Amino acid sequence: MTIYFTLTFTLLVLEMLVFCLVVLPLPMHWRRAMMRAFRSSPVMENILGCKGFVRSQDHFRNYSYYIDTFNRLQRIGEEAEQEEGHHHDYSFEASLKAKRFYAQRNLYLTGFTLFLSLILERTTALVVDMLEREEQLQHMKKESAIANEDADRLAEIDSSYKKQVAGLQTEITALKKQTPDFESLKKRAAQQSTEYDQLVKERDALLKK
Numbered sequence: 001m002t003i004y005f006t007l008t009f010t011l012l013v014l015e016m017l018v019f020c021l022v023v024l025p026l027p028m029h030w031r032r033a034m035m036r037a038f039r040s041s042p043v044m045e046n047i048l049g050c051k052g053f054v055r056s057q058d059h060f061r062n063y064s065y066y067i068d069t070f071n072r073l074q075r076i077g078e079e080a081e082q083e084e085g086h087h088h089d090y091s092f093e094a095s096l097k098a099k100r101f102y103a104q105r106n107l108y109l110t111g112f113t114l115f116l117s118l119i120l121e122r123t124t125a126l127v128v129d130m131l132e133r134e135e136q137l138q139h140m141k142k143e144s145a146i147a148n149e150d151a152d153r154l155a156e157i158d159s160s161y162k163k164q165v166a167g168l169q170t171e172i173t174a175l176k177k178q179t180p181d182f183e184s185l186k187k188r189a190a191q192q193s194t195e196y197d198q199l200v201k202e203r204d205a206l207l208k209k
Contacts, residue, residue: 004065005065005106005109005110007111008062008065008109008113009113010108011113012109012112012113012116012187013119015113015116015117016116018120019116019119019120021034022093022120022123022124022127023123028131028134031127031131035127035131041122050126058081058161062110062114062117063114063115065106065110066107066110066111066114069103069107069110070107071105072103072106073100073104076096076099076100076103077100079096080096080100089107
């Protein structure tokens, strides 16, 4: 296996491991910590497709390997068809079958790597979007709880104000009831004052006689 197919196989294994980690049913805070750790690693950023330009280069390279392997497999097939009518020894046939086997292996390897890289990139984007939505939901829940507390506090203040208003209305009603009594007292006091003045005048008149 050549060096670039070895690297492709290594990338495939890493992608499989990362994909298994990403799709595990973990709690949200664990998943958030894992994605934060992945983003802090340059290698994991490259695998997850967080860097668009680098990830595009990886896709292009894997696609180039896939096309090259496909063309190689086609050439081996054409060579086998050309040599089909000729008689060859066992070593030639074994070599031809080995070439075809390696070409098919490399074709599957590059194809699976390219396909899994696309799936992993999309899955990671969905997971990151889900985590962001979850954070927004938690933030909205906190804001809603604060708003509910403020509403309860305002309701308590409104209730206390209503009680104060009711108490003031009761006092006003009591004062209104006391107003006629006060008026009658004023009238009685005026009458008594008038009677007292008359008695004083009569007394003065009697003293003068």
